[in-house]
Amino acid sequence: MEDMQLQSIKYWSEDDRPREKLANKGKTALSDAELLAILIRLGNKDESAVSLSKRILASVNGNLNELAKLSEDQLKKFKGVGLVKAITIIAALELGKRRQIEAKITLKKITSSRMVFEMMQPLIGELPHEEFWIIYLNNSNKVLKKLCLSKGGITGTLVDVRLVLKTALEVSAVAIILVHNHPSGTLKPSSADKAITKKLCSGAENIDIKVLDHLIITEKEYFSFADENLL
Known part of the structure; x- marks a missing residue:
């Protein structure tokens, strides 16, 4: 046959x-x-x-x-x-x-939250579990490195602030962007999302690294802490 x-x-x-x-x-x-x-x-x-x-x-x-x-x-x-x-x-x-x-991340200059969404959505937007990523930037806001900090269930992830800052120093980053997905599809930041954002902003500030944004990504949409003046 x-x-x-x-x-x-x-x-x-x-x-x-x-x-x-x-x-x-x-x-x-x-x-x-x-x-x-x-x-x-x-x-x-x-x-x-x-x-x-x-x-x-x-x-x-x-x-x-x-x-x-x-x-x-x-x-x-x-x-x-x-x-x-x-x-x-x-x-x-x-x-x-x-x-x-x-193609989207190779030394690409980040100029908006939309660019971050377009970069990360193919990576985490459709996952059935939650992942927390850090994007490290140089002084021209170009991407130096992406790091998947944690993977977890739909209920959330664990974030190691020390690892975030250690990696930032290793790659000589001057700024970072936080990104995680919500498999549930909701764009509303949880109290845990707000708490980890505050914790990372505080820790990064101590070593002169700026947190530019924190994005929550779903399959088709995103929420930006910076756009909503929550940083």
């Missing part, structure tokens, strides 16, 4: 064969389904790799961000998708996400 599948693709028009189409016309000429079909290579006895890819994408309304949320077990529910194909899809989407993140 697999041989029949390979043979059927072999005799398609060149424009309909994703790998050949990419080689001849470039990556931008391919649809999302065609790119996905290159990853999974083969479909099943009833449909081609492209048809299978279209069906997978249709299940998430063509949204690649939603596709990236599917687990290995969810992907394996599609006929023709086994362990190897599922892992290949997950790995490819994770690489794409990391590329997006790196």
Whole structure:
């Protein structure tokens, strides 16, 4: 059956064969389904790799961000998708996400809370658990380092102020931005959020490091302590 599948693709028009189409016309000429079909290579006895890819994408309304949320077990529910194909899809989407993140943080000058949100949302905006991150900046407000300080359950995280300040001194940062996500979707800062912000501001001030902002991030929105004059 697999041989029949390979043979059927072999005799398609060149424009309909994703790998050949990419080689001849470039990556931008391919649809999302065609790119996905290159990853999974083969479909099943009833449909081609492209048809299978279209069906997978249709299940998430063509949204690649939603596709990236599917687990290995969810992907394996599609006929023709086994362990190897599922892992290949997950790995490819994770690489794409990391590329997006790196492009946004490499010595990028931070000029607004919106820029911080766009940088960090792909990293923590869709997580089912809470994470607390520190962004370290130089005197031009360019990113020197990002540090995931803690990971926790939905109820909250533990923040080590000493580690925050130790790392700031190691990278010669003059300012920091605090960022954490709320998996619940609420943007309202909790009393704990306010307390840790105050504690970090106080500690950083003692070594001449400024806390520029604290962002709470959800999947689509954010709350900025600086924008709301809460620092």
